[in-house]
Amino acid sequence: MNSLYKKIVTVLGMLILSVTAFAQDKCERVEMAEGLYQSGKIYVVVTVLSIIFTGIVGYLIMLDRKISKLEKEIKNK
Amino acid sequence: MKKNWWKIIAVLFVLYTIIAGFLFKVPAQPILHETIRNLYFHVPMWFSMMTILFVSLWHSIKGLSNSNIESDIVASQAAHTGMLVGALGLITGSLWAKYTWGAWWVADTKLNGAAITMLIYLAYFVLRGSIDEEQKRARIAAVYNIFAYVMLIVFLMILPRLSDSLHPGNGGNPGFNQYDLDSNMRLVFYPAVIGWILLTVWIFTLRVRLEKIKRKTLIDE
Numbered sequence: 220m221n222s223l224y225k226k227i228v229t230v231l232g233m234l235i236l237s238v239t240a241f242a243q244d245k246c247e248r249v250e251m252a253e254g255l256y257q258s259g260k261i262y263v264v265v266t267v268l269s270i271i272f273t274g275i276v277g278y279l280i281m282l283d284r285k286i287s288k289l290e291k292e293i294k295n296k
Numbered sequence: 297m298k299k300n301w302w303k304i305i306a307v308l309f310v311l312y313t314i315i316a317g318f319l320f321k322v323p324a325q326p327i328l329h330e331t332i333r334n335l336y337f338h339v340p341m342w343f344s345m346m347t348i349l350f351v352s353l354w355h356s357i358k359g360l361s362n363s364n365i366e367s368d369i370v371a372s373q374a375a376h377t378g379m380l381v382g383a384l385g386l387i388t389g390s391l392w393a394k395y396t397w398g399a400w401w402v403a404d405t406k407l408n409g410a411a412i413t414m415l416i417y418l419a420y421f422v423l424r425g426s427i428d429e430e431q432k433r434a435r436i437a438a439v440y441n442i443f444a445y446v447m448l449i450v451f452l453m454i455l456p457r458l459s460d461s462l463h464p465g466n467g468g469n470p471g472f473n474q475y476d477l478d479s480n481m482r483l484v485f486y487p488a489v490i491g492w493i494l495l496t497v498w499i500f501t502l503r504v505r506l507e508k509i510k511r512k513t514l515i516d517e
Contacts, residue, residue, distance in 0.1 A: 268318075272310060279502070286506055
């Protein structure tokens with residue numbers, strides 16, 4: 220599951236990245252969270268955030284529907 | 297469903313921002329390191345605030361020309377939503393500053409300008425809340441709202457550019473040059489801005505609809 224997810228994200232990323240040519244000169248090495256990416260655990264963070272965001276969107280949709288229902292009720296009064 | 301297509305775009309764009317914002321390559325910058333990814337989340341808050349407050353301004357002007365109470369409701373709800381995203385922008389900016397500049401808050405023109413802008417809009421709510429008579433409230437609040445937006449432009453767009461600032465995009469340090477935002481980051485940043493703005497507009501429309509229902513039921517009773 221995890222590897223499939225990784226593959227899909229990688230393929231999507233590659234597809235979009237291939238559109239642009241990027242040239243980065245590596246004269247100075249700046250420390251980035253490479254270890255974090257190598258171990259693959261950044262995907263956990265991405266998934267957690269996606270879940271939270273989906274939850275919030277679900278809540279918004281629920282509110283939206285409730286309000287639509289109220290609007291209809293008022294209209295039919 | 298046909299009317300809700302833009303809500304779907306909002307959700308998809310923000311979801312894309314969350315995934316691509318963490319996984320795509322970003323330029324390696326000293327001091328910033330991985331926090332450069334905050335750009336996808338902190339900056340769209342301010343874009344959303346400016347947009348939704350412009351909606352507020354628009355309805356205030358409309359309200360002054362047609363004396364319709366409804367415009368006052370729409371304008372005030374837009375301003376409320378603007379304060380929500382503005383507060384999120386301030387908090388995230390403060391956190392980001394702590395880990396890059398070393399302090400939660402620095403006396404910087406951009407930061408203080410943002411804080412003053414929020415206070416100006418808080419005064420709008422106080423002013424609106426203090427007038428009982430509806431027509432009067434709508435008119436005075438609308439006039440003040442126009443003043444508030446002009447102040448926002450001054451404090452967020454003009455003054456920071458006139459003086460030195462730590463914040464990117466100010467004091468002869470333009471925000472959209474190549475080292476701040478390379479072509480990889482644009483791929484995430486632009487959808488992020490659109491997505492967050494649309495999401496903010498969605499929240500705003502919910503607030504307006506709720507407020508209208510509230511008023512209708514109160515009048516009927």
